[in-house]
Amino acid sequence: MFNLAEIKDTIKIEPSGFRKKKSQAITDEINRKYANKVLQDIGLCIAMHDILYASEGFIHHGDGCSYVTVHFRMVIFRPFVGEILTGKIRSCNPDGVRGFFDDIFIPYSYLQENSEFNAQEQVWVWMYDENEMFMDLDEDIRFRVESEMFFDTSPSVRPKKEGVDTPDLSANSAKQAPYSLTCSIHGDGLGLFSWWGT
């Protein structure tokens, strides 16, 4: 679920960071730049793990900042396809069920067989031997990762919405998560914890 990635980058340390220890200043800068960001085809960055190598700081002409080349390792959230994860149900809609990290989604075709959507309660129900098993919100759920998708959200490739022209840039862009997982609960042992008595 979590792994390490080795990354090389040039880190800029502003003069205000000079009073810190060098390793501390680098750590802070790296965390500020990477934490909670998605790297394309790498995964979601959590925090810096350790520094493998750091060069001398360089100061460029006309700029007071110190530039350091750093090799470091980053803790990345990236479940492999087929991995079993646990989480909580955030929401249900006729398309499927949404999981705990915002961008985990279980489409209805990956639910247990004979699942139906209860429009009144707005939840999915698994019909098992005439028992109605409700998938209530906030329930603990176990699921398998089926596929992952990265979406480049950099401004240049972002598709514009037709006919909408507001100065607010975020309103113009399609709301697409940069990294999302499609999961399934189709199989023995998958689904709510309570279904399997654990």
Add this chain to the structure above:
Amino acid sequence: MEILKVDAAMLSNYEVMALLNDQKAQRQANEVAGTREVAENLRTVEFEVQKYLSTSPCATQSPEQIAALKTAFSKYELMKVELLQILNLRPKSPVELLLVIEEFEERFTMESCDDMLRIIAECLPRDDDEEMGEGDGGEEQQVDEDAA
């Protein structure tokens, strides 16, 4: 930025939790001296991950327990990812164990299944009644936001 190695190593939930706790403790020690401020994005992701991990089985694990589990499982030929998932999910029933181990029926017998569950329960002791009683109130707010 340059990516040197994508999968340098895999981490167990416990290691991630230990790292975040370490980092936080270190930062708090420094904060007394008033020399560091924490980036917003780091705080967010730290909070979310810690909230998630604190309810998962890794919250009560220790390096000794993990080492003991690894030695105990060395007699079975498990893949690294299977061992990792056993560690992260701590299966308690056969159905859970079969889920994380691929093609269990072909590779192992049902006796070894019982044995594995026994090893897990022994190496990673946990007070399960306490676990069930835990509730977290912070989640509800986010559910509302998501629904809206």
